[in-house]
Amino acid sequence: MTTLSTSAILLRRIEFGDYDLIVSLFTLTQGKTSAIAKSAKKSVKRFPGVLEPFSRLNVVLAKGRGKGMPVLQEASLEDPFFRIREDIIKTAYASYWAELIYLWMAEGEPQAPLYRLTSHVLAELNRGETPVEALSILFQMRFLSLAGFRPNFDHCHACKTCLDQIRHASVVSDPSKGGIACPTCGSPTNGRLTISKGTLKQLIWTDTGDLERAARVRFTPTAISEGLKFLETFVPFHIGKSPKSLKVLRAIRHSINGRKNHDAA
Ligand SMILES: [Zn+2]
Incomplete structure (x- = not known):
């Protein structure tokens, strides 16, 4: 398992099943990356209001050795750009x-x-x-x-x-x-x-x-x-x-x- 911490802009998000979101991120260090945000739909505690379109975030992504999608482990706001x-x-x-x-x-x-x-x-x-x-x-x-x-x-x-x-x-x-x-x-x-x-x-x-x-x-x-x-x-x-x-x-x-x-x- 490797982890990556980087600034990222949230380009889009789609619902995945009953609980999760898939987010497409434009990261500063890795370019475009998709990641799964587990329980993001159900638990407000996990990502409280941060996974909004166009927000600039600091994210921590974890990736296993296989071809699976990285998991969004943490996300905090650098700037919400909420007026947009x-x-x-x-x-x-x-x-x-x-x-x-x-x-x-x-x-x-x-x-x-x-x-x-x-x-x-x-x-x-x-x-x-x-x-x-x-x-x-x-x-x-x-x-x-x-x-x-x-x-x-x-x-x-x-x-x-x-x-x-x-x-x-x-x-x-x-x-x-x-x-x-x-x-x-x-x-x-x-x-x-x-x-x-x-x-x-x-x-x-x-x-x-x-x-x-x-x-x-x-x-x-x-x-x-x-x-x-x-x-x-x-x-x-x-x-x-x-x-x-x-x-x-x-x-x-x-x-x-x-x-x-x-x-x-
Ligand atoms: Zn001409």
Whole structure:
């Protein structure tokens, strides 16, 4: 039997039988790990209110010699990030980020820079001083870079004209080519979107320099709208899976925006 003590973010939990939970953890030292939390459903004493989605924990995992799932022996809160779970839109964004990590990561491969990024955006989401949309752009841009899918905004993928030399205000995104096309080489159909050069510059800033500074990028409303549309197409394309939580996020965002427009009218 070996034990491991590490910081971890709780990505998801599912009920297992009448008493237990299976938790998927993003651990700092071992990457993604699933573990069984015995009696977690029945006994509040064992894990009192700590196994909540997006919480940052310190966990002790025990693993036998066989192929069995590690057992969660102890879990204590480093930060509950409880304000995320009190807000439906914050919960929807955090669920989407957690699912992207869950879908992309392999078990047992440490991803310390991605752990720091996730911890940072969850803390900011919980604090509530940065707009949620800006955090989602920051997370997805940096996730793409760390996962090796950084979009190429330098030039048109077909004719190689540099972004600054393209004589139009907008270009066309092309996830299948990993970047953008000039309006002569590409047209906005089949998942390809029109995106302004101004938006691309703001997206590039979020992926440059330190996190604190990048989180202070002030997006224009156009950049928020175009940036989210672009990333929510580009990221699922490159991880090769469509996150269920993205559908939920879009539906919630749609109903909230609909209500705002109704109130303003
Ligand atoms: Zn071109």
